[in-house]
Amino acid sequence: MDSHSPYNDAALNALAQQVAAAALDKRVMVATAESCTGGWISKALTDLAGSSAWFEAGVVTYSYSAKESLLGVNPRTLERTGAVSEETVLEMVSGALARYGAGVAVAVTGIAGPSGGTADKPVGTVWIGWKRRGGYAHAKVFHFGGDREAVRRQTVAAALAGIVTELNG
Numbered sequence: 001m002d003s004h005s006p007y008n009d010a011a012l013n014a015l016a017q018q019v020a021a022a023a024l025d026k027r028v029m030v031a032t033a034e035s036c037t038g039g040w041i042s043k044a045l046t047d048l049a050g051s052s053a054w055f056e057a058g059v060v061t062y063s064y065s066a067k068e069s070l071l072g073v074n075p076r077t078l079e080r081t082g083a084v085s086e087e088t089v090l091e092m093v094s095g096a097l098a099r100y101g102a103g104v105a106v107a108v109t110g111i112a113g114p115s116g117g118t119a120d121k122p123v124g125t126v127w128i129g130w131k132r133r134g135g136y137a138h139a140k141v142f143h144f145g146g147d148r149e150a151v152r153r154q155t156v157a158a159a160l161a162g163i164v165t166e167l168n169g
Contacts, residue, residue: 007153015160016044020054022167028103028133029056030163033071033096035083036110036126038062040156057100061092071095071107084109084121086129090137093129103133104166106159110142112151126155130166 005011023030032041042058045051059070064083067073072095073088081087092107110126117123122143129139140162144154 005153007150007157012044012153012156012160013047015157015164016048018164019045019160019167020048020051022164023054023104026103026167028167029054029101031056031096031100031102031105032058032159033092033105033107034058034060035062035067035092035108036112037108037152037155037159040152041106041108041159044156044160056102057096059096059100067092070099072099082121084111084125084127086127086139086141089127089129089139093131093139094137097131097133104131104163106130106163106166108155108159110151110155112148112155114148124151126151126158128155128159128162130162132166 034041039060045055061067061070064078068075071092073091077087077091089107089109093105096105107129111117111123113123124144126142127139129137131137144151
């Protein structure tokens with residue numbers, strides 16, 4: 001990744017530091033539920049020294065069965081809408097918040113590529129959901145460009161930025 005990219009390691013680290021500051025300020029723990037990023041959001045957060053003060057848990061759920069057993073995603077939701085959908089990411093983020101005792105959670109599910117895309121869900125399609133304890137889950141769809149790493153980096157950046165917004169908004 002080009003060192004001038006807005007999604008380089010330094011930029012992701014800066015976003016993680018913003019999450020840390022907001023979580024500490026609001027006195028909440030953070031949880032993550034990841035599919036297409038494979039734990040990268042959790043890694044970015046726990047790369048920071050002292051993250052145990054505000055990072056609760058992270059779970060990587062690639063398969064349907066993992067989404068069901070670890071996050072409580074309804075099998076009917078997966079059958080009806082697929083893993084890469086607003087409905088699924090909302091259930092993922094709600095499950096992470098409920099099961100891991102955090103004050104705020106983020107969930108991501110998408111198609112990072114290079115294969116796996118379809119006409120209605122092309123490579124680069126990513127759903128990200130956020131939820132704060134006591135609030136409503138909300139999600140946004142993104143259509144990222146580039147190769148697998150670029151899609152994943154952009155997903156991590158958007159997920160982290162969304163946590164900051166969720167905590168400070």
